[in-house]
Amino acid sequence: xxxxxxxxxxxxxxxxxxxxxxxxxxxxxxxxxxxxxxxxxxxxxxxxxxxxxxxxxxxxxxxxxxxxxxxxxxxxxxxxxxxxxxxxxxxxxxxxxxxxxxxxxxxxxxxxxxxxxxxxxxxxxxxxxxxxxxxxxxxxxxxxxxxxxxxxxxxxxxxxxxxxxxxxxxxxxxxxxxxxxxxxxxxxxxxxxxxxxxxxxxxxxxxxxxxxxxxxxxxxxxxxxxxxxxxxxxxxxxxxxxxxxxx
Amino acid sequence: xxxxxxxxxxxxxxxxxxxxxxxxxxxxxxxxxxxxxxxxxxxxxxxxxxxxxxxxxxxxxxxxxxxxxxxxxxxxxxxxxxxxxxxxxxxxxxxxxxxxxxxxxxxxxxxxxxxxxxxxxxxxxxxxxxxxxxxxxxxxxxxxxxxxxxxxxxxxxxxxxxxxxxxxxxxxxxxxxxxxxxxxxxxxxxxxxxxxxxxxxxxxxxxxxxxxxxxxxxxxxxxxxxxxxxxxxxxxxxxxxxxxxxxxxxxxx
Numbered sequence: 354x355x356x357x358x359x360x361x362x363x364x365x366x367x368x369x370x371x372x373x374x375x376x377x378x379x380x381x382x383x384x385x386x387x388x389x390x391x392x393x394x395x396x397x398x399x400x401x402x403x404x405x406x407x408x409x410x411x412x413x414x415x416x417x418x419x420x421x422x423x424x425x426x427x428x429x430x431x432x433x434x435x436x437x438x439x440x441x442x443x444x445x446x447x448x449x450x451x452x453x454x455x456x457x458x459x460x461x462x463x464x465x466x467x468x469x470x471x472x473x474x475x476x477x478x479x480x481x482x483x484x485x486x487x488x489x490x491x492x493x494x495x496x497x498x499x500x501x502x503x504x505x506x507x508x509x510x511x512x513x514x515x516x517x518x519x520x521x522x523x524x525x526x527x528x529x530x531x532x533x534x535x536x537x538x539x540x541x542x543x544x545x546x547x548x549x550x551x552x553x554x555x556x557x558x559x560x561x562x563x564x565x566x567x568x569x570x571x572x573x574x575x576x577x578x579x580x581x582x583x584x585x586x587x588x589x590x591x592x593x594x595x596x597x598x599x600x
Numbered sequence: 601x602x603x604x605x606x607x608x609x610x611x612x613x614x615x616x617x618x619x620x621x622x623x624x625x626x627x628x629x630x631x632x633x634x635x636x637x638x639x640x641x642x643x644x645x646x647x648x649x650x651x652x653x654x655x656x657x658x659x660x661x662x663x664x665x666x667x668x669x670x671x672x673x674x675x676x677x678x679x680x681x682x683x684x685x686x687x688x689x690x691x692x693x694x695x696x697x698x699x700x701x702x703x704x705x706x707x708x709x710x711x712x713x714x715x716x717x718x719x720x721x722x723x724x725x726x727x728x729x730x731x732x733x734x735x736x737x738x739x740x741x742x743x744x745x746x747x748x749x750x751x752x753x754x755x756x757x758x759x760x761x762x763x764x765x766x767x768x769x770x771x772x773x774x775x776x777x778x779x780x781x782x783x784x785x786x787x788x789x790x791x792x793x794x795x796x797x798x799x800x801x802x803x804x805x806x807x808x809x810x811x812x813x814x815x816x817x818x819x820x821x822x823x824x825x826x827x828x829x830x831x832x833x834x835x836x837x838x839x840x841x842x843x844x845x846x847x848x849x850x851x852x853x
Binding site: 364370371379457458460462 | 619673697699702703767769770771774802803815822828832833838849
C-alpha cells in the first residue's frame with residue numbers, strides 16, 4: 354500500500370488521526386467510559402448468572418456446564434474481558450499521571466467543593482476491586498486456595514458435572530471470605546455510583562435536564578448490584594442456603 | 601471586624617513561596633474581599649513592608665481578572681467573583697487562608713497574582729468567527745431559535761477567570777473551553793469554523809498541560825458566571841465527531 358492510498362482525500366492519514374484522538378484528553382476519557390460500559394454489562398450478566406443459585410443445585414450446575422461447553426468461545430470472552438480491563442486501567446493511569454502533573458503545587462487548604470466521595474475515591478475503589486477480582490478468580494476459577502474443589506462432582510441429567518453449587522456454598526461458609534466479598538462489592542458500588550453517571554457526561558449524552566436523572570439511575574443501579582451480589586453470601590452464611598449439601 | 605490572614609507570598613515565578621500571617625483589623629463588614637486586602641496592604645506599606653500582590657480590575661464582577669483561592673475555594677464562599685465577596689460572609693475572628701489559583705498552566709507572577717495567558721492561547725486557537733467586512737447584514741436576516749440564542753448566551757457569560765481550572769482536582773480547564781466553543785458554535789455565525797474551533801481548542805488545551813476532566817463538577821460549583829457542565833458534554837461529543845470526520849477525510853481541521 355502506498356503512502357498516498359492510506360491518506361484520506363483531505364488532511365492527515367487515518368491512523369494518525371485515530372492516534373491523535375485516542376491520546377487526546379477526550380479520547381482517553383471516552384475509552385475509559387466505553388470499557389466501563391462493557392464492564393458494567395459484564396457485572397450485570399454475572400450477577401444474573403449467580404442468581405441461578407437460588408433455584409437449586411441443578412440450575413446453577415447446568416448454567417456452569419453451559420458456560421464451560423462454550424469451549425474456545427469462552428476463551429474469546431475471557432481474553433476480551435481481560436483486554437477491556439487492561440484498557441480501562443491503562444487509560445485511567447495515563448489520565449491520572451497527567452492530572453497529577455497539572456497541579457505541581459497543591460493547595461494548603463483543601464475543600465471538596467461539591468465533589469462526591471464516590472468521585473474522589475475512584476482510583477482507590479477501582480484498585481481494591483481489581484485486587485478482589487484477582488482473589489475471586491483464584492478462589493472460584495483457578496481454585497488456588499482449595500485445589501480439592503476441582504473434585505466436587507455431582508450428577509446432572511445422568512452426567513457427571515462440576516458441583517459449582519457446593520463449591521459456592523463451601524466458599525461463602527467462610528465468614529472472612531464473605532466479608533471480603535461484601536466489602537469489595539460495596540467498593541464496586543462506590544466506584545459505579547460515580548462511574549455510571551459520569552460515562553453519560555464523557556460520551557456527551559448529558560444535558561442540564563438529564564444529568565440528575567442519569568446520576569440518580571447510576572446510584573440506584575450501583576447499589577442494586579451491591580444488594581444483588583451480597584444477597585448470596587448473606588443467604589449462605591446467615592440463612593443457611595445450601596447447608597444440607599455440604600454437612 | 602477582625603481577621604487573621606494566612607497569605608501566600610512568593611517573590612517570583614521561579615522562587616519558592618511561603619505563608620505569612622497578617623492581622624486584618626477594623627475591617628467594615630461592607631468591605632469587599634479586595635477592599636479588605638487594600639486595607640491590609642496600606643498597613644503593610646505603613647510598616648515599611650512589601651504589599652501583597654493580587655489580580656483585580658473592574659471590581660464589578662464582570663471582567664474576570666480577580667482570582668484568589670480563599671480557604672480552598674476559588675473566589676471564596678458563595679457564588680460570584682472575589683471582588684463581589686463581602687466580609688460579612690465571614691465570622692469576626694476568622695482565620696482566612698488566601699492562596700493563588702494553583703494550576704500548573706497558570707504560573708505565579710508574584711504572591712497571589714497568576715499568569716492566565718494559557719486561556720488566551722485557547723481563545724487564539726479558535727475563539728473567533730470569520731466575518732466579512734463592509735456593510736453590516738440586516739440584523740434579522742439570520743433566524744436563530746430562542747432556545748439556541750439563550751443557550752449561547754449562557755455559554756457567553758463565561759468571564760474567563762480560570763476558577764474552573766483552579767477548583768478542579770485535576771486542574772482541567774474543560775468548563776472554560778467548552779463554554780467558549782459552545783458560545784460561538786451554537787450560533788449560525790460561528791458554524792463554518794465549528795469543527796476546526798472545537799478540535800483546535802481541545803488540542804491547545806491538552807498541549808498547554810491542563811488536566812483531564814473527571815466529571816467532579818467542582819468547576820460548575822465555583823463558576824461565578826454559573827456556566828453549566830453540560831457544555832462539557834457537548835464539547836466531548838463534538839470533539840469526537842469532528843475528530844472522526846477529520847479521520848475519514850470529511851473535514852479538515
